[in-house]
Structures are given as structure tokens and as C-alpha cells.
Amino acid sequence: MKYDHNAIEKKWQNAWEKAGVFHAENNSKKPKYFALVEFPYPSGQGLHVGHPRPYTALDIVARKRRLQGYNVLYPIGWDAFGLPTENYAIKNHVHPAQVTKKNIAHFKEQIQSLGISFDWSREINTTDPDYYKWTQWIFLQLFKKGLAYKKEMNVNWCTGCKCVLANEEVVEGVCERCGSPVIHKEKSQWMLKITDYAQKLIDGLDEVDYPERVKAQQKNWIGRSEGAEVDFQTTAGDALTVYTTRPDTLFGATYMVIAPEHPYIERWADQLSNLAEVRDYQAKAARKSEFERAEVAKEKTGVRLDGVCAVNPVNGKQIPIFISDYVLMTYGTGAIMAVPAHDTRDWEFAHKFQLPVIEVVKGGNVEKEAFTDCASGVMVNSGFLDGLTVEEAKVKIKAYIEEKDFGHKKINYKLRDWVFARQRYWGEPIPIVHCEKCGYVPLPEDQLPLRLPEVKSYEPTDDGESPLAKMTDWVNTICPHCGGPAKRETDTMPQWAGSSWYFLRYTDPHNDKAFASKEALDYWLPVDWYNGGMEHTTLHLLYSRFWHKFLYDIGEVPTPEPYAKRTSHGMILGENGEKMSKSRGNVVNPDDVVREYGADTLRLYEMFIGDFEKAAPWNTSSMRGCRRFIERYFALQDILTAKEQIRPELESAFHKTIKKVSEDIENLKFNTAIAALMSLLNEVAATGAVTKEELRIFTLLLNPFAPHVTEEVWALQQFGSGMACQQTWPAYEEAKCVDATAQIVVQVNGKVRARISLPAQSEKAVVLSAAKANEKIAAEIADKTLVKEIYVPGKLVNLVVKG
Template identity: 70%
Template sequence: MKEYNPKSIEKKWQDIWDEKETFYASEDKSKPKFYALIEFPYPSGQGLHVGHPRPYTALDVVARKRRMEGYNVLYPMGWDAFGLPTENYAIQNKIHPAIVTEKNVARFKEQLKSLGLSFDWSREINTTDPEYFKWTQWIFLKLFEKGLAYKKEASINWCNSCKVGLANEEVVNGGCERCGGEVVRKTKNQWMLKITEYAERLINDLDLVDYIERVKIQQKNWIGRSEGMEVDFNITGDKKVTVYTTRPDTLFGATYMVISPEHPLIDELKDKINNFDEIEEYREYAHKKSDFERTELNKEKTGVQIDGINAINPVNKKEIPIWISDYVLMSYGTGAIMAVPGHDTRDWEFATKFGLPIVEVVAGGNIKESAFTDIEDGVIVNSDFINGLPVKEAKEKISDWIEEKGIGHRKTNYKLKDWVFSRQRYWGEPIPLVYCEKCGWVPVPEEQLPVLLPEVESYEPTDTGESPLANIREWVETTCPKCGGYAERETDTMPQWAGSSWYFLRYTDPHNDKELASKENLDYWLPIDWYNGGMEHTTLHLLYSRFWHKFLYDYGVVHCPEPYGKRTSHGMILGENNEKMSKSRGNVVNPDEIVDEFGADTLRLYEMFIGDFEKSVPWSQNGVRGCRRFLDRVWRLQELLVDGEQYSKELETSMHKTIKKVSEDFETLKFNTAVAALMSLLNEFNDAGKVNKEEFKTFLILLNPVAPHITEEIWAANGFSGMLNEQSWPVWDEDKTIDDVIEIAVQINGKVRGTMLIPSDATQEVAKAKFAEDEKLYSLIEGKTIVKEIYVPGRIFNIVVK
């Protein structure tokens, strides 16, 4: 028999699958559907690394299994191709971003096809394709039409390196998510999307979906819902400042107030502030910091007391000082806080540094210690009419009192802020609006979509913060669609998140030029049955795409309120040195080299066998070699093949147990233990010295989703009917998964001293007889009196002796 040679069979089967359109989703909507989705990649110049195939192969395994179970499977692929990396590369190398994108996509596609992934390539999409982003622009116009897209002067995160505004979600550890560069605050006129309108539903509707718990937690934490009160504090000069607090029960402990350096009160009361120059100097200092730096918990507290104005605590009428400090942001709450240093860590540190009063209002021992805990239990003290009440009751009583007095009201607050949607760069979807002095912002008529990017020679971002498009006057200057007068196009472009916020809808009907997808296709395919992606996208992309989907649900485009029925996440594949793969660390593994040396099936098998799918794991070249050796042994099984149309008596139980194990493990992300079960079954075949045709066919079907090329080749080489991928997934008989012989623990006086094999239906008498036959075990009680025997069928046989 010829040796196993992946190079001679893998391309052959990939070509056959392409020619026969084997993995194309069917238009037959009478079949049950299964929509499997992975996050489409950003096609960079570096191509794939071995981390990419892990999630792709995992859902490919599930998709292949579901096809054999009779489902109409949609497993699509496309390209998230707008964005900064391509534009920056284009700037550095003087190549148009469209050319860079085309080249990168071709490279990625070639690599993916070499892995034998069962994507439906007839549905391939690209966010930079005008026929695609026409509908991205259409969705934006609908958001604008409904008042959910608006423009306002806002203080934004600004990356000095990329020269672009960033959403809060794109600032990671105080730096730009893309380049890691410095992020500062800058005031700009920005397009915003009113995602906050959907905050409550984005939290509540997590009850409708099957997401792993850590994903749900990240979504909830990012939205940051809290229940509290907005309370008014009177200020010198007939002014008032509103604070938001989740702990109105601690109002009697508010000994000072802190407002954001950007708070408008400062300019409104400028004439009354005696140290305005000092305040201005501090404002300038704070302005240079990102929100992350300002709110870092472990940073040194800084601030300036405002000399000339004070606040009045509304519950005890005491005059308290007002400070400005950079740890209070205008973008959260009201831009002002009541400081309760007796029971808040940050306030305590601030008060301690500047010698401000600290009052205990929740009995809990040492004030310093209680400041470092969120005291939700305990009894109220030093608080007049709520003294002696437990915290929960005190909250309700003082909240009612505040509302009765007209000095505040109950309020649900969110950490989530509206989405900064503008980007001052070239390589993105043009925002389809024009500005007319007479009519204001006017939508480009739908029949004129898509609005295309103009050809430009320079993509350099401007130092002024304007988009490079602003310099293309022949493109900017246009006619107002409403009045026919002079107008100018919006020169900001959309962020990369725009195209990825609805791409899963386009896969259902990618060539439709009349609508983003037909109602018939959307109704059939949605919601997505299983979506897998990285944990790094469970705040940004997941939140944004759920928001867009909910808007389209409200607009009547889709029939379900949530896009993804199930969401799972995978761990990263690290370098062999246990560090994240990167070119700078020199630990990146190129999948092309693995495929070339060992074959695509070996790579696929190894990525599924490498470890717990949900956890990060280091790469091991020795592990790759071990998986190749396993496939060599699978190939040599053909030498042991004998006739047989049903499972042999000796292997019947193992066959049914393996079918059950593999079937269940594929559905629960336990790919590594499914592969281990197949390896064990292979060992049993070799121990028996034979494998009959029925056993071999079942084994090949079970292995096929992980290693499709070798299994298809063996299937065809042995004359089995049809193509392997057309076969039905095997089913197990639960009764036949029970071993005839089982291993149970043997205890003497309650301590485990060994094990023994007995029939699965053995009685106590049989167990005792088997024990007596085991010389080693029986010697442990020789010469002793048996007081008692305890037999738990299938588990233990315990003998009590004296």
C-alpha cells in the first residue's frame, strides 16, 4: 500500500469540493437550517498565523457534522477590509488602499482554501465593495432619519499617531487600540450614534440568548447599568449642581463636592472664583490626559479647591467646599460627585491627602477599612431621620424624602456613552450626507448610493484633524438634494466597525442589488445559530452589531430582536515560549509551513487536540508531529480491513461509546477529548488486529469533520459508496454504551486498596467472589474477621474487617 502523502490528496479534494459546490448552502428552505458564523478577518499583509485556523476549524467541524445530520448549513466567509492598518500601509508604501486590500484578500483566501475549510465561497463579501457598503450607507441614513445619528461638538479621544478620533472602546490601557500610541482629549464636531437609547434592551435581551457567561458579564459591565438618584446641591449665586449617586443613604456623609475640570459651572461663575488662574492651569493639565489615565484607581489624587463658591448639602444644609479633580469626567453621570470619604476608597484617599473631613454614616468599624469596601450591609449612623435603619431601608426612605422635597429624583444611569462614529481618514465608507447652509444636513438620495470615495494621490491625515477628503474640492462641492443650492459633502468617514455591524445579514443574500437582503432569506436564516469569536470583541463588535440589529428589528428589516442565538469564544494560541505570538518576539508560526511539511489535516487535527478550546495554549511542534503520526496510523488501518456489515461483538460497546462521546464533544467545544476518543478507538482496532468495514466507515465519518481530506481519500480508495461528506452522521444506542465489564474500587475499612473488573450487572455475591479470586486484594484481609460487606453497584465494594 502506498504511504500517506497529504500533498497528493489535499488539493485534489479541495478542487473536487469546489467543482461540485459541495459546501454551498441550498436554496431549499424546507430543510432545517444551521447558520454557523465566525468573525470575518481583517486581511492584513502578514497573512494568517496559526491562531486564525483554531476558531475556523472548530466551527467547520460543527458545520460538517450538521450537514451529515441533514441540515441546510450556511457557513460563510468574507473580509472586514476598511480601516487604519491598510491605510497606514498605503501611506508608507505609496500604494492605493484598494490595491493593498485586493492583494491581502487574495493571500488570505489562498491560505484558507489550503486548509480545506467548508466555507460557502459563493457568498463571499468584502466591506470595501461598493455593492456592500451601499447598504452600510443605507443603514446609516435610516439611523439619521430616526434621530439616532447626530452631530455635536464633543470632547473625544484623539490618537496623536493615527491622527484620528477614537470611541471609548478603542482606547485600551490609555493608548490607541491600533497603534498603542498616546491618546489625548480633543474637542471636535463628531457624528454620534445614539446607542444609549438601546442600553436597557442590550442588557435585558441577554436573557434571550445562549452566550457563555463571561461574554454576558462583559456586555453588562460595559453598559454599566446602575440604579440611583440625581440630587441637586445649591451653589453660591443662585446656581445648582446635580450629582448622581447610587448611595443616597450616605448623603449625610458628603463632606465636599468634586466637579470635572470641564464642568460649565466654572465658566458660569468665573467672576466669583478668586483663584481662577490656578483653576485654568489645572484644567490645562487635566486636558492632556486620556479618560483612562484620569480614572486610574491607583494614580495619585490631584485637584484644586475652588475659592469663592461653596455647595450646600441638601439634607443637612451644611456648607461644603467644591473642588475640581481630573478623576471626575463630564462624560459620566453629571460631571459632578458628592464625595463621601467615609465609605469610598477614592474619596477617602482624596480627603486624606487634602485634609478634608471624614464622617462615618454606615456603622462598620474603622472608617479607613470601610472605605475600601462597598458597604451594602450595616446600619446608618450620624444621619438624622434615617439613623438606625439598615442600608436597604435607608435608601428607600431618603429617596422618597428627596423626591417629596423636590430636590432630586430616582434615575437609572449607564456607563455606556453614545458611539463616536466619525473618522477623519480616507479608507472608510463615506458618510452619505451633505451640508447646505439653508437646509442643514441633508441625506444623499437612496438612488444615488453608494457614495464612492474619490481617487486621491495623498491619504495623509491632516494635522488639523480634518479628513484628507476635505482637500478634494471637486468631490466635496455638490448640490443640495433638497433645495438645489450649493452644498458640501461630509468628509468624515465611518469607522471600521460600521461594515462589521451587519455583515452577517448580507451573507444570507450577498448578491441582492435591491435591498440589503431579502425578507425571505432573512426570515429563514436568522437568528445565527452559533457565532464564535475572540473575547477581545465581546465589548466592541458584539455590542455595536447587536445595537444595529435591534435598530433594523425596530425598522422592520429583520424579524428577531437578537442576531446571535449562541455566542462562544476561543482562547489564543501562544508561541512555544508561552507568550502571545508577534513578529517582534520571533515566535509566530506560519500555517503555510505546517501545511507544507505535515498537511492541512495534521494542522486541523492539532488545533482541535491542542487543549481546552476556550483557553489559551502554547504551540508545540512536537504536538504537531504526534498528530501527523496518528494520521499515518489511520492510513495504515486499511491494511487491517476485513468484511463486516455490522459492528463486531468485541467492539460494539466501544463503537457506540465513541459515537456518543465524539457527537456530544463536538457540540460542547470539547474538541480535544473528542479527538482523544478517536485515538483510543484506533488503539482498540490495532489491539484487535482488524477493523471491519462497518466499524471503519463509522470511524472515518467521525474523524471527517476534523480531518476531511484523508478520510475522503480512504473512503473513495476502498470503494465505499458516494462521497464521505454525503453520508449520514452515525447514531448511538444508549444501551450499548454500557460496558459489559466495569472497573470498581475496592475498599478495606473505608480506604481504597485497589480496583477489580466485574460484570456491569454483578450482584454482591458475584463481587465478593471476584474479590476472593484476586490474590493481591484477598491477601490484605487474610486472617481477619469480616464484620460487614458494603456493595454499591458500579462503584465500590467495601469490606469491613477486624
Template identity: 75%
Template sequence: MEYNFKQIESKWQNVWYTQNTFAAKQDFSLPKYYCLVEFPYPSGQGLHVGHPRSYTALDIVARKKRLEGYNVLYPMGWDAFGLPTENFAIKNHIHPAEVTKNNVAHFKQQLQSLGFSFDWTREINTTDPSYYKWTQWIFLQLFKKGLAYKKEMAVNWCTSCKCVLANEEVVNGVCERCGSEVIRKKQSQWMLKITEYADRLVKDLDDVDFIDRVKTQQRNWIGRSTGAEVDFGTTLGDTLTVYTTRPDTLFGATYMVISPEHPYIEKWADKLTNLDEVRKYQDEAAHKSDFERTELNKDKTGVRLQGVMGINPVNNKEIPIFISDYVLVSYGTGAIMAVPAHDTRDWEFAKKFDLPIIEVVAGSKVGVENEAFTDCATGVMTNSDFLTGMSVEEAKKAITEWLTKEGKGHQKVNFKLRDWVFSRQRYWGEPIPIVKCEKCGYVPLDESQLPLTLPNVESYEPTDTGESPLAKMTDWVNTTCPCCGGPAKRETDTMPQWAGSSWYFLRYCDPHNDKELISKEAAEYWTPVDWYNGGMEHTTLHLLYSRFWHKFLYDIGVVPTSEPYQKRTSHGMILGENGEKMSKSRGNVVNPDEIVDTYGADTMRLYEMFIGDFEKAAPWNSDSIKGCKRFIEKYWNLQEKVVDGDEYTPQMEALMHKTIKKVTYDIDNLKANTAIAAMMTLVNELSAKGCNKEELKTLTILLNPFAPHVTEEMWDVMNFGGMVNQAKWPEYDEEKTKENDVEIVIQIMGKVRAKITVPVDMTKDDVLATAKAEPKIAELLDGKEIKKEVYVPGKLVNFVAL
């Protein structure tokens, strides 16, 4: 019987959508399960086949959990603010809101065509004022608690896009998007004090079920370390404070390096005899991103500051001070001490500028012959005055105590994590609900005035000054101070795209609440998210930002848990057929619409899950997808062979229970590929040996999370009652997963000659006797002397006969 997938898939998608089949229930007495996938940015290109991998995996989990009796929340929405939409709007003279509306409609149609069981009654959009009202509300709470502040800082500035770029958007000194020159310039930016939560962000990773590589990335990004802040004197009377994790190596510090942006350079400008050389180097550094500046393999560059020397606090020796672009003013104190004998980068710098190299950890100095750096984390101190002879750990403790006692430093916990730059000089983002009053300073809007909506503008072009396009909207900008009633100006920077995505999972729980971000009842019922899946590219910034916001909301009593996600997994990318990342420039993008049109949504879903280990990258293979289509057709044709029967037949009972166990385990452990393989085996067996209604019914439920359309139609055709998504997940009997019989291969001289089926508990002697009695074996052994009999229990018998 032909399976008309286009007709059947359209039919069931319409039923599910119009009947809100997968809407989460408002009954908070039911056991709940909250499945979450990262909501997409609705670009004009739409989905490619890599996107649905995550959605399909969690859709399988969500559908299984419903069949197990859970009240499941599996929502979808749109992360729709951002620069790509604004740039498209500028180029094509279409309002960003209209661009977003069109893109969302396209994405939604694509997602629905794949049969995902999203709860569309809870659909959200970060550009909807009823949504970003609460994004603004969260910002106001952060501001009131001192966690949002304004700061002058160096930023990456694209000379063409006229906007601030993230470090990741600067490649070889040019803008990744337009290829124009990027410079460093000072800009006043809103910042969020995520560093206040750094310790908790590290510590609380112990309490959540995140895969190891996600936890590792989080810990590395936060970069918690314990060391000491050390005060170096200078010959100009100022103090340069450095942070180091290795205070034990202070006697080996032979020079210092400060950032080209360090404020002391301006303070010392009239004392520096090579100021022109310094200025030239500062200008060169301003054209590099932080990533380029700190790349380990780059050439070491710098300029010695002529006219000032540093003073090592442990021996009062004068040491030179350099500026070099590998030191960032935004990290630590913007100054470092250099110990070239025991640090690769310091050693390379010292060799280039002919600086002293003093070994202070015995046996770990950079080798003279091969010039190779060796680890100095262990060993015994040398050339270090009162530390000499101590172990490294003993020396760390002793020098820290000495620094504290002498007033020259103290123990310090430091983090690589920097405060979050939280403003963009663009139009298409959430307005920041702050006004600036000449008398009162920065003043928050009253919460009753939220949402502060974007004004409808005709031009979204960025300004030459670096201000937001909103700065030109004087009618909108000019306002009154909420505090004193005097004249004031609105903040014209907008929030970054990260803002709306940092709390969206909470709004899904209570999306229509116009009185509060989330009700107490909904928060206590739905949070934390039980299972969150997304790309590895979002396991640092997005995951950190959303964890930070959630912890803050927990601190002010909005949510009942300090962590937003109980479980976090990440999927591998689907690569192009050439094994490379899919991109339009490589010409290897596969359009899911074409796959669905040719093979059907169920086939695509199965193939996306069957393609390989979910956590690893896998190349797309247009030929392999045909195998999944044949599997669906073979399953569909079982209805022609089905016979009556309300329990499993003896010949199928063990395999049925084994398959239930296998599929149940594999879904819970993101091993969909092996679950599908098990069901393929079952379908082959049912096709060959016969299939009754109970066996088909169970198979249909097991297959439903993977291929929902064909299974709904099969359920309907077979008159099993209701819809399959309302059925009960089958249970297995552990005892019945064990085979009563086992197939034994019989070999003669290592060559397979026959197979027999015997009880699993048959003794060795009986198995050998049964094997010899097998007619074909008996004929081949007739007249020969059996020299040796080998029996591998449950697998094979081998006769060595001459």
C-alpha cells in the same frame, strides 16, 4: 501505507471549492442551521495559529450539522476597512484598495489550505461598494429616526498620526501605534444614540444563550443602575446636578467634584480667583485618556475652585467644589457629590485635601486605625436627620421621595454606556452619506444615490487640521443640496471599522441582492444566527454595536427577530510556547503555513482542538502536535486491516455506540478535545482487535468534521459511495452503550496481581469466587489465611492474606 497529506489535501480542497460542496441551499423548506465566526481583518501579516481555533471549532459544528441533515450556512468574508491598511498604504505608497486585495487573497489561500467548509459563494467584503451601499443605507435610516447626530466633544488626538484614537489606543499618554504625544481636543463627531437601546440591550440578554462571562461583560459595559439625580445649589446661583446610586448618603456629602471640561468653569472664569491654577490643571488633564483618568489606583489630583461653593440640598451647608480628572464630562452629568466616609476614592481624595469625613451609615465608616474602607450597602443610617435609624434601603426610598417633593431631585435610571462615536477623520472607510447645506443644515442623500463611493485619491495623508483627507478633494466635496438644490458640501468624515461588522451576518444570508439589504424570505429563514463564536475582546463593543443595529432593523421591519445571535461562545487564546500572548515583538508567533506544510491541515486542525479546554488559553507545543499526526497515520493504516462486515462485531459494539454518543455530545458542547481522545481510544482498539468495514465507515464519519481530508480519501479508497460529507451522522443505542462485561483488578495486600473480566451484573460472592479461582491468584493464596476480602463493585477485589 504512507499517507501523502500534501497530495490528498490539495486534491479535496480543489474538489470542494470547484464544486461548491459546502454552499448553503436556497431551499427554505429544509431545517436550517447558521454557524458564524467573526470575519477577520485581512492584515498583511496573515493568520497565526491562534486564528484558526475558532474557525476549526465551528467548522466541526457546521460539518456535523450537515451530516445530520441541516441546510447549513457557514460563511466567510472580510472586515477590510480600517486604519492599519491606510497606514500601510501611506508608508508604502500603495492604494488601500490594492493593499486590501492582496491581503484578502493571502488570507483566503491560508483559510482554504486548512480545509474549512465555508460557503465561498457568499463571500463578502466591507470595502465593496455593493456591500457598503447598505451600510450607508442603515446610517440614513438611523439619521432619519434621530439616532445619528453631530456633536462637539473631546477626543484623543495623536499629534503624529493626526487622527482620533480610541481610549484603548492611548497608553501612558502616547499613541499605542507610533509612540507620539496624545492630547485631548474638541472635535465635531457623528454620534449614534445607542443609549436609546440601553435598557433593551440589558433586558434581552435573558432571552439568549450566551456564556455567562459574555453576559457579564455586556451588563458591566452597559452599567445599568438605579439612583437619583440631585440638584446642588451654588453660591453663584447656578445648579449643579449630580447622579448618585446612594442618595441615602447625602448628609455625608462634604464636597463636590466636577470634570475639568465642565462648561461651568468657563461661565465662572471671571469669578474664580485661582483661574491660572485651574487652566494649568485643565491642560494636564487634556493629555490623559479617559482610561488613565479613571484608573482607581492612580494618585488623586485636583484643584479647588476658589470663588464658588456648592450648597448641599438636604441641609443647605456650603461645601467646596473641586475639579479633578477622575470625573468625566461624558459620564453622567460631569459632576459628583463626594461622601468620603463611605467611598474609597472619595476618602483618599478627602485625606489628601484635608476635607471633612462624616459617617452616615453606622458601623461602616472608614476605619481610623487601619484606614480601611468597609462596605456601606447595608446598615443603619446615622447623622442623617430624618433618615437616622432607617435601613439603607428604607433611606434610599425616603430621600428620593423627599427630593422629588421638594423639587430638588428625582429618581433616575442611569447607564455607564455612552453614545457611539461614529466618525473617523480618515480616508479608508465608508463615506457618510450626508451633505451640509448653509440653508438646510445636515441633509441625507437620496437613497437612489447610494452607494456614495470613495473618490480615487493619490494621497491619503491626514491633514494638520484634523479633517479627513477627503476634505482636500474639492471636486468630490462640493455638491448640491438634495433638499433645496443649492450649494452644499459632502461630509468628509468616514465611518469607523465597527460599521461594516455591525450587520455583516445579515448580508451573508442574501449577498447578491441589489434591491434590498436582505429579502424578507432570507431574513425569516436564516435569522437569528444559531451559533456565533468569537474572541472575548469583541464581546463588549462589537457585540453591543451589532445587537443595537439589529434591534433598530427589527424596529423598522427589516428583520424578524430583535436579537441577532441565539448562541454566543468565546474561545481562549493560543499562547506562544513560552506561555505568553503571541506577538512579533516577543518572537513567539507560529506560522500556520509552516505547520500545514510540515504536518498537514488535518493534523493542525486536530491539534488546535486537542490542545485543551476550548474556552481557556493554552500554550502551543511543537512536540505535542506530532501525537496528532501519529493518530491520523494510525487511522489511515486501518484500511490494511479491514475485513468485510456490515454490522459491528460483538467485541466492538459497545465501544462503537459509546464513541458515537461521546463525539455527538462533545461537538455540541465545544468539547472537541475529549471527543478526539475518545476516537483515539477507538482507533487503538480497532488496530489491536480488528476492524470491519462498518466500524471503519462509522469511525470515518465521526472523524470527518475534525479531519476532513484524510476521511474523504479513506471514504473514496474504501468505495463507500459518494463523499463522506454527504453521509448520515451515525446514531447510537443507549442500551448498547452499556458494557455487558467489566474488567476487575485483583489485588493481594494492595498490590495488583491479576485482572479478570466478569459480567457487570455478577454478584459479589461470585466475583470473589471467580477471583480466587484465577490461576495466578490461587497460587499466591495457597496456604495463606484470608483475613479480609474487599470488593469495590465494577473496579477491584483486594485480599488481605497472611
């Protein structure tokens, strides 16, 4: 019987959607299961074969859960605001909404051709006003709680996209999207106070099932540290505050460094004898990105502030103050104390400017650039701390600092507040107006959504303002508070806004009274299994956890964490082993694969290609092997017998395979699950026949991986009422997962001489007796002295002889 995927796959895709078999139930007595993948950005290029890998993986989980009796929510939508669409619209003079609509239609057609069991009745789109109404609503709640605010700040400015970027969107000094250089500008920006949730974001990781590498990346990005804030008085009369994790090394602080933007420079300007030199250095630093400034390996530069010194608070010694671009105002206090004996960067700076180096932890290397980390050791040259261990000194110095009132213990975080504005058109309008009398005023909630107005030009303005700034009819409005003249906010939200809460909308996507009903949220949350790329670990994952925790705190969601489980997948690379891209010419279009080999073949191959969590190169010849496996399975119908039950000789093999496939799906070991199915198929085919029950069980085990062909076989053989996807997952008996017989290798003096077959649970004495009775072994050990008998249960006998 020949398998024609072109005739069969589309037929079943239409049948599934018509019957609504993958539509989650709103009111169900079944246990719920919420499976989630990161929703795609619908670019004009469409899918390549790397995109379906995570969709297929969670689809296998979702299909298995349905067969296990769960009410499964496996939704899909579109993360459709953003710069790529807007840039395309500018270049081609097409409205971004038209571009988005066309791209979504193409993506949807491609995804549906793969047979992914998404619930299309819950499809969402972040550019739909009925959706972004609630994105705006959440922003207003953040604003009302003081977590959304506006301030003048030094920002990352992309010279290509002509907009502000979050720190996370700057990679090695360039824009992660377009690759253009990123410079710094002073700009008034909307910010979200994610820093208020730093500790909660760390603590919450103890409540979830995330890979350790994901937890580590989140914790490293948040960057919690324990130390102290210390005040250094200056000869100018002001105190410079530093944060340090090593207050025990205060006696080794021989100079200070402040950021070129530090406000004290303006305050001290008339006291600085080298002000021109300072101004020149400030100008050069302003032209560098934060990445360039923080680069560890770069040459240290700086200017001493002639005319003002600091005073080390523990010994009263005057120490010089420098400005240097490696100190940033956006991190800590914008000032550091430098301990060159125990920090490579400080040592390099001190060496260049010929500054004192004082060892304060015995073991520090003050002669070379290679330092011990001084995390342990004994204090020296440190007055009342001498002789204490580092840990003892930390405790004593913190108490001393507070007693003498020049500092206090402090917990610090590297995490910075989230820059939440873009000077572009294609994003959610920020529902705030500015009134000269009332300041920033939120739009009344009954006026949401604040829709994007139609514009003729999407080009950012020359001064970096949003294209909306030119729309005076839209900008000029009335203050909701006092009724006086006001202006709308013309910046729009970043793409991260809509993706920070989209999973919540899936639970109740058509609700026009709330982002989701309490009943829906109580039933579906948290997400049971969320899969996404490792590249989003410090962006989307952190942002969405922050939004969810905020909504939990104000009583809008029932769980403190959004995702109970998170996994990540490896990329599918081109056949040349490089990341797929048009520029490299190694992109494989899934449409071509589906057309030639079928969706089931593509699904099987993407799961069989290797460890799901690791990158793997595409290999067309290996994909053909998956196609042959499907054809061999379909051809089992040609050797189908009238017998109903599993044959005794295959009973153990079937139960072991059910167990193996069941467990491997849960552990993301899709490749070994498929290998087990291939092995079972070989065992069945070797008998020259297959019973109806054997084919039925095999069909259900294969169904989550290859749903179209199994649905066809189920219908042809009329195994039961309903579709294959509506049946019950096969069960196994542990006792039947044990082989009835065991193949035991028999060695003489470590060399294999025979193999014997015995009942699997045979006693040691029985096995040894059978081994020695074997004709080959008996001849081998005849007239020899038996020195030792070694038995590895169920596997091996080794007889050690002499003579």
C-alpha cells in the same frame, strides 16, 4: 499504504468547490443551521497558526450538522476597511484598494488550503461598494430616527494614527492599534446613540446562550445602576446636579467636585477670586487622557473654587466646590457629591485638602484609608434617617428628595454614545451633506452607494481633517433638500461599521434591492452559533447587537437578537508561551505546517492542543503525534477484511465513541473527542484487522476533524454514493454504550489484592461471592473474621477482616 497529503488535499479541496457541496441552499426543506466566525481583517502579514483555531472548530460543527441533515450556512468574508491598510498605503505609496486586494487573495489561498468548508459563493468584502451601499443605508435609517447625530465633544485623539478613537479603542492611555499616546481634543463628531439601547442590550442577554463571562463583560461595560439625581443649590444662584447610587449618604457629603471642563466655570468666572489658578489646572487636565484621569491609584489633585459654594440640600450647610481631573464631563453630570467617610477616593482627596469627614453608616472607617463598603449597616449622623438600615434609608431618602423637589430617582448607565467618525480616507463615506440653510441633510437613498473618490494622498491633514477634505470637487455639491450649495461630510465611518451587520448580508449577498430579502432573513436568522475572540466582547459584539436591535425595531429583521449562541476561543501562543507576533519572533506560518505535515494534521493538532476556550502554547513535537494518528488511520486499509459488520467484541467501544464524539463536538471538547477516536483506533488495531463497517463508521466520525484523508479513504473503499461529507452522521444505541463486562478491583483492608471480570450488570451478592472465591482473596481472608463488605457498583470490592 502510504498517505501523501500533498497529492490528496488539494484534489479534494478542488472537488468540494467544483461540486458546491458546502454551498448553502436558498430554498430548502431541510432544517437550517447558521454557523458563523468573526470574519478576518486581511492584513499584509497573512495568517499565523492561531487564526485557524476558531475556523476549524466551527467547521467541525458545520460538517457534523451537514451529516445530520441540516442545510448549513457557514460563510466567510473580509473586514477590509481600516487603519492598518491605510497606514501601509501611506508608507509604501500604494492605493489602499490595491493593498486590500492583494491581502485578500493571500488570506483566501491560505484559508482554502486548510479545507475549511466555507461557502465561498457568499463571500463578502466590506470595501465593495455593493456592500457598503447598505452600510450607508443603515446609517441613514439611524440618522432619520435621531440615533445618528453630530456634536462638538471632547474626543480621544491618537497622535500616531491622527484620528479620533472610540473610548473602547483606548487601552491604558494609548491607541490599541499603534500604541501611540492618546490626547484629548474638542471636535465635531458623528455619534450613534447606543445609550438609547442600554437597557435592551442588558435585557437581551437573558434570551441568548452566551458564556456567563461574556454576559458579565457586556453588563459591566453597559454599567447599569439605580440611584437618584440630586440638585445642590450654589451661592452663585445655579444648581449643580449630581447622580449618586447612594443618596442615603447625603448627610455625609462635605464637599463637591466638578470636572475641569464643566460649563458652569465659565458662567462663574467673574465670581472666582482664584481664576488664574483654575485656568492653569484646566490646561493641565486637558493634556491628560481619560484613562490617566480615571486612574484610581493616582495622586489626587484639584483646585477649590474660591467665591462659590454649594448647599447640601438635606441639612442646608454650605460646602466647598473643587475642580479635579478625576471627574469627567463625559460620565454622569460632570459633578459629584463627595462622602469621604465611605469612599476611599473621596477620603484621600479630603485628607489632602483637610476637609471634614462625617460617618453616616455605622461601621465606616474614618481614620484609615481602608473602608468598609457600607453596603449594609445602620444610619447615623443622618437626621431623620438615623437608625434605619441602608436599604430602608435609600427608599426613604428617594421619597424625601422627590417630595421636597430637589431631585428624583434615576437609572444610570456607564455606557456612552458611540463616536462614529474617523478623519481618514479608507472607510465608508458618510452619506450626509451640510447645507448652510437646511443643516445636515441625508443623501437620497437612490444615490447610494456614495463611493470613495480616488485621492493622490492619504495623509490626514495637519488640522486633523480627513484627506477627503482637500478634494473640493468631491466635497462641493448640491443640497438634496433645497438645491442650494452644500458640502459633503468628509469624515468616514469606523471599521466597526461594516462588521456590525455583515452576518445579515451572508443570507443574501447578491441582492441589489435590499441588504437581504425578507425571505432569506426569515429563514436564516438568528445565527445559531457564533464564535469569536473575548477581545471583541465589549466592541464588535455590543455594536452589532445594537445595530440588529435597531433594525428589528424598524421591522427590517425578524429576531430581536442576532446570535442565539456565542462562544469564545483561547489564543494559540508561541512555543515560548507568549502571544505570537513578528516582534517576538515566535510566529508559526500555517503554510509551512500544511506543506510539511498536511492540513488535516494542523486541524487535528489545533483541536487536540487543549481546552478550546483557553490559551495553549504551540508544540511541534505534539503535532507530529497527530500526523502519526492520521497515518495509522490511513493504514487501516491494509488490514481490511471482507467482513461487513462491527465485531461483537468492539460493538460497545464503537457505540460509546459515537456518543462521546457527538457530545464533545457540541460542548467544544474537541480534544477529548479526538482522544476517544485515538483510543478506538488502538482497540481496532490491537485485533489485527478491521471490518468494512468499522472503517466506514470511523471514517465518518473522523471526517469533520480530518476531511481530506477521510474523503480519500471513502473514495478508495467505495463505501457509498457521493462524498464522505454528503453522508449521514453515525447513530448510537444507548444500551450498547454500556460495557458487557466490568473489571472490578478487590481489596482486603484497603489494599489491592486482585482484579476480577464479571458481567457489567451483576448483582452485589454475585460480585461479593466471586470476589471471595478468587484464589488470591480466599487465601488472604482464610482463618480471619470478616468485619465488613464494601461494594462500589461496577468498580470495587473491599473486604475488611480481623485476626
